[in-house]
Amino acid sequence: MGLTTVSVEMAGPLVVEAFARFTPFDSLIAYAAVERYRARHEDCKIEDIRKVVDDLPFRKIPINKGTDYLYASSVAKFSEEIPLQGKYYDGFRRIYKANTVAKMQEYWSKDLILEGVKECLNQARGRFKPSIVSLPVMLVPEIKWVFDGDGEAVEDLFSDITHLGKKTAIGYGRIKGFDFSDAEGVPIERPLPKQEYDVKPPFVFLRLKPAYWLKTGRYLAGMGTL
Structure with missing residues (x-):
């Protein structure tokens, strides 16, 4: 286990959706891990999927008096956001x-x-x-995440991902390349439970581990650092 920075170079326009910015990096790895498992096991059940998500190669941070956890992974950081504009395009x-x-x-x-x-x-x-x-379409040269975990295992799973963001089926968010490097001393910024951490507003009820779209297991949370 150790702190690692993920740097992703984009090959073209990216559809940046506001709520997705508050979804940590482990959501992408959970998706890749589940899809890989399903491709290799035709008879997989929901219990198998839950086990895959619970065994992601990130450090677990206990919350709610040890009855729950979240993964030590940050939200995305964009190096720059340039609205895609042109003569026949309004961004x-x-x-x-x-x-x-x-x-x-x-x-x-x-x-x-x-x-x-x-x-x-x-x-x-x-x-x-x-x-x-x-939906705003941006030119984002680089996206970065920070996580604490098994860098090699995470990189192996991330290699299955070819596109990021929304509308990937029609070509948006294509990844040109990525790099994993050590990130000692870099804080992990992500949504954290308000009752246990010093967090910033706005405060919203969020699920703090994959699958983030589920309505169960939500906490009043805000942005903070690990």
Whole structure:
């Protein structure tokens, strides 16, 4: 175990989404570890996935009187952010927010069906009206993270990742190269529980370990350093 800095050079535009900035580096490694495990085990179960996530090669920091933990890994640091602009481009990519089937079923009612059209959703108004979301597209020369853990094991898992950020399926966030180096004395900045650490506002309820999108195991947290 030891402090390591990850430096990633980007090959093109990156879609920077605000909330993703508060997601630590271990989220990427958890994704890579789970995908690698699933590729090698066709019959994997949720218990297997949980074990993979609980055994990531980072130092564990006990929280909540030792009943829970978080990984010693930082959020992303951007060397520079240059809005992607041009004659025919305003620096934003406009996309439509998708409505899931589960959300549709939750609010299903006959008023949402257009008269005269069989089983057709009325998307002109209400909950099913498509909302246009603007995502900022930036030119980011370099992204850095700091973590405490097994550098070789983390580098091996990170080598499976080819893109970062959102809209990677259409080419955004492609990684050109990366480097792992020693980082003695460099603080690890990440969300930490307010009840146990001296943290800065804003304070929000967050899950502090992968999978970060789960609604369970959340704490009132703010940005702080380990």
